[in-house]
Amino acid sequence: MTEILIISKADLELTTNSVCDWLNHYGVPFIRLNVDQISDPACYDVFIHVNTHKLEIFDKINHKKIDLEKIKVVWCRRFIDLVYDQVIRKENEIDENVLKFAKFHAAERNRFLRILYDFYPEWKWFDYYKDSLKIDKIEVLGLAEKYGLTIPETYIANSRESLRKVTDLNKNLITKPIFEGITFADTKGMYGTHTQIVKDGNIKEFTPSLFQENIRKRFELRIFCLNRKFYAMAIFSSKNSQTRTDFRNYDIFNPNRCVPYELPQTIRESLIYLMDDLNLSSGSIDMIKDMDGRYVFLEINPVGQFGMVSLPCNYHLEKEVAEFLIQQRTYA
Structure with missing residues (x-):
């Protein structure tokens, strides 16, 4: 049957x-x-x-x-x-x-x-x-903070003038989509959005956009959650200029070192509360461990790829999902 x-x-x-x-x-x-x-x-x-x-x-x-x-x-x-x-x-x-x-x-x-x-x-x-479609970055950041997770300083602005309220404080910023990124293609190849460092000289006109503090990271964490169990991978992306801001800007000729990682119990508990609130049994979570040892929550993707965590870390997540x-x- x-x-x-x-x-x-x-x-x-x-x-x-x-x-x-x-x-x-x-x-x-x-x-x-x-x-x-x-x-x-x-x-x-x-x-x-x-x-x-x-x-x-x-x-x-x-x-x-x-x-x-x-x-x-x-x-x-x-x-x-x-x-x-x-x-x-x-x-x-x-x-x-x-x-x-x-x-x-x-x-x-x-x-x-x-x-x-x-x-x-x-x-x-x-x-x-x-439930997956309802996931909203701004709402999720608020929930993450509610459950004890550290989140980046986050802003939304629609002009250089309004953004100067932050940049005049000598804060380094990155920008990424408020909602979701997009991948598209034309006859010349594939294109996609990823996190970028904000440089005042390259900002002209833009739609209301999401900006966050540029955190000095020790390494990035990609975490797959399945039924309240977490499979984490540390990605040492900061030493490569191409992947320093966003590991998804992959360097296929010099791949980042990726290793299994054990999350602290307090972080796991906070993530369980967050997943339960969002009514999700699985999802891919992005975090950073910064140079001060803080774990900083970035976002969650309810249908994120988990093969990139499964293979390098020998987690056999496809088998776990099937079971x-x-x-x-x-x-x-």
Whole structure:
């Protein structure tokens, strides 16, 4: 009997693939639904009768009907939110019509996930995608501080004049998106946002933007949380000029040293309170240990990649996730 549903994407999901491999290894049947293909008639046939709550999905690639009545546990690994997957450029200018259609298309597919929840409220979600969508950086910073975690001095400004209220105090700042970063592509390659040091000379006009104190770090911490258990990795990124501000500005020719790390009990307890408040059973957490020995909380990503923590630290997190899903069937 199929009891596990995995909601993911088809492309660039090596961690999902590995979790599926472990489920196959244990002989546990599951269904994988790739939401980035749900609107492609070559991949799925979808029929919903709203009046009778009848929902039918036929997987045309694997030539089988998806039996939703037998599902107990859902791992919502990926979803389609209102941020489009790809931006297409035309003569170095963004085609606004393409952006509008991409946003509309993503919103339509995202609404489909809500139909799944509305039609099958008895399913046990890890995690429910609407809880993940509610994650807000500013709100999370406030909650982190409430539960005893240190957070950076944080500001939002929309002009050089307003930002001088901070820079005139000789504070060094970084900037990053208030909401979420974006990755996009054109014919020349892939592009993405990452944290940048603020230099007054390169600031002109900008939308209301997030600024934080530039913390002198001893090392960065990427932490994966699963069911109140924490798997932490220390990233020694500060000695490399390319990764000093943000380790995600990867240096593939000179990779950062990454090692397993044991979090202090007080930090683990604070993070448990935070995860519980956000109604999350899993997520990737970014922190810094600064030169004064403080642990500084930065942010949490409910669907962050964990393969980058699993492999260097031999945590075998894909196996842990698969075993967690198998275990949850008995409680559903």
